[in-house]
Amino acid sequence: MHGSRGRSRLWIRVFAAPMLFACATITGLLAALLWGAIGQYVAWVTVGAPVVFIAWVWVRRRTQKPEQFGQTLHGK
């Protein structure tokens, strides 16, 4: 019981951010189609979020020392 709860917590930790990006992308793709001009602005932010995030990881990785940029959950 305890193990399965820990496992589901770990599952959420692994998939929470990807699911957030996926939901944002789907929302943006539909928003531009359904909500006219306002929907377009929503789409630029939400569909563009993965691009901005990847760019941020890349820039951060180049500007910080390797040790500073998160490795494993236990810091190994």
Place this chain on the structure above:
Amino acid sequence: MKARTVRLWSVVHTWTSLISTVFLLLLCLTGLPLVFHHEIDELLGYAPQPEAHASAARATTQQVADAALAADPGRVLQYISWDKDEPGIVTAFTNSAVDGLPDNTSVRAFDAVSAKLLGPVGIGPMLIVLKLHTDMFAGQAGKLFLGAMGLLFAVAIVSGVLLYWPFTRRLRFAAIRDRASRRVVWLDWHNLIGVVTVAWALVVGLTGVVNTWAELMLNQWKATELASMVAPYAGKPPPSRLASLDDVVARAKTAAPSMEVAFIAFPGTPFTSSHHFAAFMRGDTALTSRLLKPVLLDGETGEIADSRALPVYLQALLISQPLHFGDYGGMPLKLIWAALDMLTIVVIGSGLYLWLARRRKRAPARTDAFAKRASVPS
């Protein structure tokens, strides 16, 4: 996830990706300029520009049709269309016959006010890129083949998401292990870019697959819905004299009052019966402008024959088009589309690199094991 299950999904992910890699790279590389095909055509001088007019009185549809036939003597009209984003232009499609091959179609732009010929449409280098992207110059077979590659891409994405868990559960989200080998660094980038762009890649991949089925869907509509709409006219010959196009347009608007004509298909073309004009009407919102409604009109008298909403599968096709092209959210969305396309190229390329690197890593290990076995005295 058990080790055996992980191995199984790993095999699925590896082979669905490998089989489709070359074609996905082709689709991504040709898709990139296609995102900006309007801008590129304009830059290269292949996009006809409307004339500047002081008066707003537009030419009638019949005047445009006459100008189109005069510009292409001896041929017949197939379609006349109005692009909602290009109100100054009317486009006419002519061919050697109403049911002529699509590759024989000539597309020309006419000024919406003066009906003057502005120039050909859909020529130049972007046509080659488009053909490579849609069917690789192999017609319907090429389209269906690329659709199958799109389905493999979708399986590769789903299996990749399932494998994301065992490969990253001990890592922080977005961790790139710089101190590890180059292969591990690329594995981390592959996993990260793949998982954050998964929704976009699935949507664009699957809508691309739906687009490859367009002709099959259209044939299904013709065989079922359209056949039942024109059933009362069964046995009637093709019109000996066509109704005035201005009447056709005016009557189509009365059948769908809050809509405007997106395009007219002439009798005998793939979008209608041999006896009817089909006026495809569109709404004025972002969504309803994509969902066309056909109005069938008698080819000789111009009288309304029938009007029905398109079936769900054709509506799905029409909705899938903007979701695949990314052309419905202005230039910023186009730029984001291009960036996501490039990130997908990185995911595909890194996946190929990881497979090659793993094979290289395994090869010496196998050689060592063989050498050890061989050195054991019998």
